[in-house]
Amino acid sequence: xxxxxxxxxxxxxxxxxxxxxxxxxxxxxxxxxxxxxxxxxxxxxxxxxxxxxxxxxxxxxxxxxxxxxxxxxxxxxxxxxxxxxxxxxxxxxxxxxxxxxxxxxxxxxxxxxxxxxxxxxxxxxxxxxxxxxxxxxxxxxxxxxxxxxxxxxxxxxxxxxxxxxxxxxxxxxxxxxxxxxxxxxxxxxxxxxxxxxxxxxxxxxxxxxxxxxxxxxxxxxxxxxxxxxxxxxxxxxxxxxxxxxxxxxxxxxxxxxxxxxxxxxxxxxxxxxxxxxxxxxxxxxxx
Amino acid sequence: xxxxxxxxxxxxxxxxxxxxxxxxxxxxxxxxxxxxxxxxxxxxxxxxxxxxxxxxxxxxxxxxxxxxxxxxxxxxxxxxxxxxxxxxxxxxxxxxxxxxxxxxxxxxxxxxxxxxxxxxxxxxxxxxxxxxxxxxxxxxxxxxxxxxxxxxxxxxxxxxxxxxxxxxxxxxxxxxxxxxxxxxxxxxxxxxxxxxxxxxxxxxxxxxxxxxxxxxxxxxxxxxxxxxxxxxxxxxxxxxxxxxxxxxxxxxxxxxxxxxxxxxxxxxxxxxx
Numbered sequence: 001x002x003x004x005x006x007x008x009x010x011x012x013x014x015x016x017x018x019x020x021x022x023x024x025x026x027x028x029x030x031x032x033x034x035x036x037x038x039x040x041x042x043x044x045x046x047x048x049x050x051x052x053x054x055x056x057x058x059x060x061x062x063x064x065x066x067x068x069x070x071x072x073x074x075x076x077x078x079x080x081x082x083x084x085x086x087x088x089x090x091x092x093x094x095x096x097x098x099x100x101x102x103x104x105x106x107x108x109x110x111x112x113x114x115x116x117x118x119x120x121x122x123x124x125x126x127x128x129x130x131x132x133x134x135x136x137x138x139x140x141x142x143x144x145x146x147x148x149x150x151x152x153x154x155x156x157x158x159x160x161x162x163x164x165x166x167x168x169x170x171x172x173x174x175x176x177x178x179x180x181x182x183x184x185x186x187x188x189x190x191x192x193x194x195x196x197x198x199x200x201x202x203x204x205x206x207x208x209x210x211x212x213x214x215x216x217x218x219x220x221x222x223x224x225x226x227x228x229x230x231x232x233x234x235x236x237x238x239x240x241x242x243x244x245x246x247x248x249x250x251x252x253x254x255x256x257x258x259x260x261x262x263x264x265x266x267x268x269x270x271x272x273x274x275x276x277x278x279x280x281x282x283x284x285x286x287x
Numbered sequence: 288x289x290x291x292x293x294x295x296x297x298x299x300x301x302x303x304x305x306x307x308x309x310x311x312x313x314x315x316x317x318x319x320x321x322x323x324x325x326x327x328x329x330x331x332x333x334x335x336x337x338x339x340x341x342x343x344x345x346x347x348x349x350x351x352x353x354x355x356x357x358x359x360x361x362x363x364x365x366x367x368x369x370x371x372x373x374x375x376x377x378x379x380x381x382x383x384x385x386x387x388x389x390x391x392x393x394x395x396x397x398x399x400x401x402x403x404x405x406x407x408x409x410x411x412x413x414x415x416x417x418x419x420x421x422x423x424x425x426x427x428x429x430x431x432x433x434x435x436x437x438x439x440x441x442x443x444x445x446x447x448x449x450x451x452x453x454x455x456x457x458x459x460x461x462x463x464x465x466x467x468x469x470x471x472x473x474x475x476x477x478x479x480x481x482x483x484x485x486x487x488x489x490x491x492x493x494x495x496x497x498x499x500x501x502x503x504x505x506x507x508x509x510x511x512x513x514x515x516x517x518x519x520x521x522x523x524x525x526x527x528x529x530x531x532x533x534x535x536x537x538x539x540x541x542x543x544x545x546x547x548x549x550x551x552x553x554x555x556x557x558x559x560x
Contacts (some may be wrong), residue, residue: 009461010377016369020435021389023428027396027404034407090302093295107303109553110310112482116545117313118489120517121538124524125313128531154309191292208395215397217492218521241399241492248403248496253411265403269396276395280388 027269035266038064038259047263053228055247055257064260066267068230072145072237073268076220077213079149079233080156081206084213087153088160089195089202095161096168097176097186111158119155123222126151131223134234143225145237151219156209163205167198207279211272217241240268314542321536329536334502334519341530345537347505351419351513352544354506355494356487358423360480363431368476371438372464394432398492401425405497419509422498429493430483437482441475442468478552485548489541491517516541 038047042064050065095107126147135142171194179189225236226246244261251258332344374386405425409415445468453463469476491499499518506513516537523534 003459006459006461009464013369013373013377016366017373017386020366020370020431021386023431024389024393024396026408027400027428030404030407031400034403086298087302087306090295090299091306094299094303098299105557107307109549110307112553113546113549114306114310116482116485116489116549118491118517118520118541118545120491120520120524121313121317121489121541124520124534124538125316127524129316154306157306185292187292187296188288191295192288195295211395215395215399217397217399218495218517222521222524241397244399244403245492245495248406262403262407265400269400272395272397273392276392277388280391 028266031262031266031269035259035263037254038256038263041256041259047260048267051230053243055251055260062256064256064263066240066243066260066264068228069238069240069243069264070267070271072224072231073214073239073241073271075145075231075237076148076152076224076239077210077216079146080152080213081160081210083149083153084156084160084209085202085206088157088164088209091157092161092164092168093190095165096172097190108162111161114154115158119216119219120222122151122155123219126219126223137234139234141225143223143236144234145224145231146233148220148224148237148239151223152213152216155216155219156213159212160205160209163208164198164202167201167205168194171197201283204279204283207275211275214239215241215268215272217245221245240264244268314546317535317539317542321532321539324532324536325539330540333504334514341533345516345519345540347503348514348516348519348537349540350505351499351503352488352516354419354509354513355422355426355498355515356484358419358509359426359430359487360484362423362427363434363483364480367431367434368438371435371442372468374435375439375442376460376464376468390432390435393428394436396428398425398429398490401428402493402495402497404428405493410497415510417496417498417500417512419498419506419511419513422494423509425493425497426487426490429490430487433486434479434483437479438472438476441472441479444475445471474555478555481548481552481555485545485552488548489517489545491515491521494518495521516544 041062042050047064047066048070049067050063051067052063052065053069054060054063056062091107095104099107127143130147130150131142133142134144134147175189175193176186179193180186220239221242224238224242226238226242227236228238229236231237244265247257248261251261329344330349331346333347334345335341335343370386370390374383378386402425405421405428409421409424410417415421449467449471450463453467494515495518498512499515500512501514501518501522503512503514520534520537520541523530523537
């Protein structure tokens with residue numbers, strides 16, 4: 001009797017597990033299926049590297065070039081990880097080496113809170129607090145790529161810090177007791193051994209955070225300005241995610257515009273997916 | 288090396304203070320700006336006014352958000368916990384690694400892409416239309432990997448000796464998992480669900496064109512579209528200067544909801560160690 005129960009139990013969870021793991025396949029399948037018809041209207045190379053986006057015809061030729069959006073996505077997330085790197089290394093070191101376990105828990109709770117704060121609220125915060133500052137400096141309307149990067153930095157910090165802390169905790173166990181027995185200053189050890197030893201995992205976790213940053217939609221969309229131009233640090237730009245969020249509501253089903261937005265989604269999906277896999281493969285070799 | 292270590296020390300102190308400060312600042316600033324608007328009527332009334340949201344409150348949006356998140360958690364819970372159990376207690380090492388890779392990849396899928404997916408499959412092909420259910424599916428896929436990872440972590444913390452002992456006694460695995468493991472890690476499981484509940488409540492990208500609308504009554508079925516807090520907030524902000532106070536108040540309500548869920552989740556797991 002119990003054998004049957006065991007069997008039922010195992011089979012049930014197996015089925016649900018397979019279902020869960022196959023979600024990714026469904027994702028790719030349905031997105032690509034909706035994206036394919038676009039390429040009856042334009043070539044893949046025109047789509048990826050074209051710089052003009054004219055999805056709705058007013059008597060003119062339709063153009064679906066998302067090159068500027070790709071650049072915008074990469075640019076914004078790149079700024080975010082550069083800032084994020086400085087902060088997350090600092091905070092992760094602080095958590096690992098300067099706090100006792102109780103305080104560590106508090107900080108991790110705060111980080112959980114940051115990752116739970118809705119992205120619209122972050123966007124609003126950026127719009128209200130930082131945007132006027134940029135406006136005073138002389139940026140038109142105050143919204144720019146740099147601002148989006150700054151807002152994004154706060155949002156990806158919890159993720160970066162969590163993964164850095166894992167590395168630092170391991171190294172702390174390995175070196176710190178021996179070092180402090182020898183009477184060497186803690187921060188000297190950190191600068192001379194712990195940072196150099198963890199360079200690789202710092203780089204890997206940064207790239208993973210970059211993936212996260214590229215997919216962030218609402219906060220970025222609210223502060224990046226959304227202009228279809230070449231992104232400059234203090235100028236406007238637009239990311240793939242915000243393009244989709246802005247235009248999906250107005251695209252007519254099965255129109256070229258609709259398929260183009262799906263194709264942009266596929267590009268974003270593939271971008272994050274490929275980066276993720278590459279990082280994982282490199283990371284696995286070092287284990 | 289001496290200066291480098293000094294710089295590191297300073298950077299680490301400053302950045303921690305800065306980030307904790309930003310969080311505190313967000314809460315205090317939003318509370319301060321919404322002080323005139325926020326009262327019990329704001330929470331319990333429907334939005335009114337010539338320009339929507341100009342008067343009245345946000346009640347349908349709050350209830351709508353509860354619907355969205357509850358749907359998402361209900362959909363995601365069983366797949367997540369079953370995958371966690373399988374990966375932790377049944378899978379061989381190689382499969383475990385493969386499954387982890389897939390789940391991490393799922394976690395990195397941009398949430399707007401999940402919105403696209405749900406739009407083509409549920410809104411369009413399966414004919415659910417814009418509804419709480421369609422958006423709930425997208426939200427569920429978004430929180431699934433996070434739930435799974437937290438469940439697995441919870442199972443990791445169960446005393447390995449208990450598991451070994453039960454294996455040696457010849458107790459069936461399903462019995463061990465249902466009785467022992469789920470009991471031992473019950474608090475962590477609830478805490479993970481709470482965290483993801485809050486997470487789903489704040490996400491707008493997956494629901495922006497799959498279920499959230501500008502105005503609706505309090506939803507009565509999950510196959511209808513509904514208002515949601517982040518969507519309402521976004522629309523208020525889009526209306527510009529005139530609605531700012533209300534936007535602040537809405538944002539503050541959202542922040543408080545997130546805080547409450549996080550505090551509960553934290554309290555559940557805090558005492559254990």
